[in-house]
Amino acid sequence: MSAHGNETSRRIVAIGPDRRGFLKGMVGAGAFLLGVRAGVIAAPRPSDGPGDAAAAFAPNVWLAIEADDRVRIVAHRSEMGTGIRTVLPLVVADELGCSREKVEIVQAIGDEKYGSQDTDGSRSIRRFYEPMRAAGATAALMLRRAAAARWKVPVGETHTADHAVVHGATGKRLGFGALAADAAKLPVPDATELTFKKPADRRFIGADAPIDDARGIVTGAAKFGGDIRRPGMLFAMIVRPPALGQAVKTVDDKATRALKGVVDVVRVPGFSGAHAFQPLGGVAVLARDTWSALQGRRLLQVTWGESPHSALDDAALAERLVKIVEKPGAVLRERGDTPKALKSADTRIAATYRTARLAHAPMEPPVATAEWKDGACTVWAPTQNPQAARDEVARMCAVDKAAVTVEVTLLGGGFGRKSKADFASEAAWLARHAKAPVQVVWTREDDIAHSYFHAPAAVHLEAGLDQKKRPVAWLQRSAFPTITSTFNPAAKAPSPMEMGLGFTDVPWAVPNLRAEGGEVEHHSRIGWYRAVCNIWHAFAVHGFADELAHAAGADPLAFLRDLIGPKRLVDPTTEGCTYPNYGEPLAKYPIDTGRLRRVLDRAAEDIGWGRKTPAGTGLGIAVHRSFLTYVAAACEVQVSQQGKVSIPRFVIAADCGLAVNPDRVRAQMEGSVVFGVSLALHSAASHKAGRIEQSNFHDYRIARITDAPRRIDVRLVGDGENLPTGVGEPGVPPIAPALANGIFAATGKRVRELPLSRADLSWS
């Protein structure tokens, strides 16, 4: 999630011949080019060339049809494992009527002309599915018009298929390449003139197309961030301040400089003002190879000054968060009179949940390579947000951003960490200093210590049941260091965006419902992490729903169905809530309890809800809407008498509307289960006296194959008629509560803290 990027309305323009050189060197002369734009459009403007500042006017996809039939489609989003680099271009290809083998996918550099490239918030498909279809349909119509003119037949009698325009009645066909030059001369059709392929005629949308990079990945040829090699390149390692904002006091680099292979030792400036995406500063060792840089850094002696954050203590912060949520906070959503209803309830329960600080730990730690030539810089970086990387490089190096090119490599995982490309600026700054290409390599220790952390959080809940054990009141209160503090260090209050992540949008049909938020200061870099605040909100809300079911003496599934209530659309804004709905109008993407119920029922059925399980084995379930997608997770958990957890099976039922590439949707859901298992069972980062306490995978644990469920079944129950919604993140939130609920069923032990492995789960 980020606060940036506004991609709500769309229009299409053709650029015709490549007169501005956007695809210079990429396509031949005479190629037919088409640009599609996304953005909020205030008024059409005559000039929209490169360097034009208004992102809203920038095209975000380019397709080029060459005379030799090749269709090149630009992937403007970053590939970090979702398959988006393949999936979005194939949406264009499908509407156009391409043959797969004639489509080439070209990765875009960072540039506003593509519209938003900020690959996060599970919105690449959501925001670009329609524009991409329109791009393909526009090009198809122009090619059909060109063919119809040649054949002197009505355009309506033609269609595109297998990389050609076909005249149905006569069977005549003309390849795209042969029509490209004619099509490029035609005016661009209006959006209202476009026709789209019927679902039955689609080849790629809705099909399990393999990803473009698969072969490169399995042969080792695929290029990730660290795989860039430039002539004369140096390798850099940086020792960064242990606590946010500490400045270098003294440096003793004698031993480092004496080391063979070390070229230079240099102080890197720290940030000024809000730290945002700026590097942390520190001392860099430049060397001939990575090993020399690493050895040289080990020998460095650096002392640090004080900072307002050098006392950060996560154990104390966790206690503080609990204190904050156990007192009244700011009311963010109110239905009925919750305090009164709680007071008069027949049964009343309360609980406080807490979750740990997390580091993304993508398998590929941050890394970037930069090279300067004639005052211009090229950076190769595995970044989720190449435009932000470019802006930041330009700022740190005090050059115009026109002088900065950001090439996006494959990302070895991102999960939100690589939206913040502090590593790209480090590389650019050092390369200019060294007058040589520089690759900045982060170790795992660097990655964990200098994350943009997923915040530690506490959530307090209270609920009341009437005499018939029906829920009559629900109160919830959440507190955590806010992401806003990354951009405004004084910020302490949670933003509506963060509270809208699985908290102010609880769909419960309870007559009295209240959501509150508390305030706390930050003391470290806080960022967004796959599924963001949904993680702690879902853990608390769905764990507590299970507690309430047991308090009511009800079956948790039956109770959950009642809590969700009748089929209806929930609108938090009618209850005094500022609810952003992931940046989309509720009218277009409502909170639909019918869809919630449908995924819940499907997951329950597939896990065999209600069946008898042996001692130490339990079933758990949770259902959560996030990123506009509905996901139910049901699991079978085994807990040994010694308290060791194993997970034979997870079932995911997901409704993401149309699944554009069902295989990749399933892969994201499978991955979300494992990601959710990691944070549920093992992962926790913490500070003492401002210093991180973990360093590598032995103490910052993530799921191994032995922790992961042996079996994960993903059921896509969405209706292809509904617009596609997010899939990268929404599988994560229900995993931890489903597990905790399953553990309760298995052992009778209620765990209200993540990671679960902190609790003693032994039983007899």
Place this chain on the structure above:
Amino acid sequence: MPAIDVNGKAIETDGIDPAMPLLWFLRDHAGMTGVKFGCGMAQCGCCTVHLGGRAVRACVTPVSAAMGQPVVTIEGLDEKGEHPLQKAWAAAGVPQCGYCQAGQIMSAAALLAQNKGPSDDDIDRAMRGNLCRCGTYPRIREAIKAAAKEMG
């Protein structure tokens, strides 16, 4: 120091610190960037290569220990990149981001060289040391079984 045989090619080691981990030698001096860095302390398996036919973590194997034994990286697993595991990986759609997959495949290849029909527990034992942050474990299991079948 003598040269090291990497994927059948002799790579000079003149001037190389014998303590340098094979990982950095392969990546920075032998051009084998398919070998990945994930932890540097034998925790993640991203750097897995074959040394004398055994799967080792290149990040904790010094260059000096690699002398006299052939090193095989993902780039050299199969001349055409068509090892049954590579094919099974693509067919099962295993890779998400792909970063861990070279190491996963090298660990799986060492397993299948020893064990033609691995059970789930065998797979767990052989693959425990390879982390995948994207969570492709269920498909890794599936692809290993498919490749084992294919290899007969």
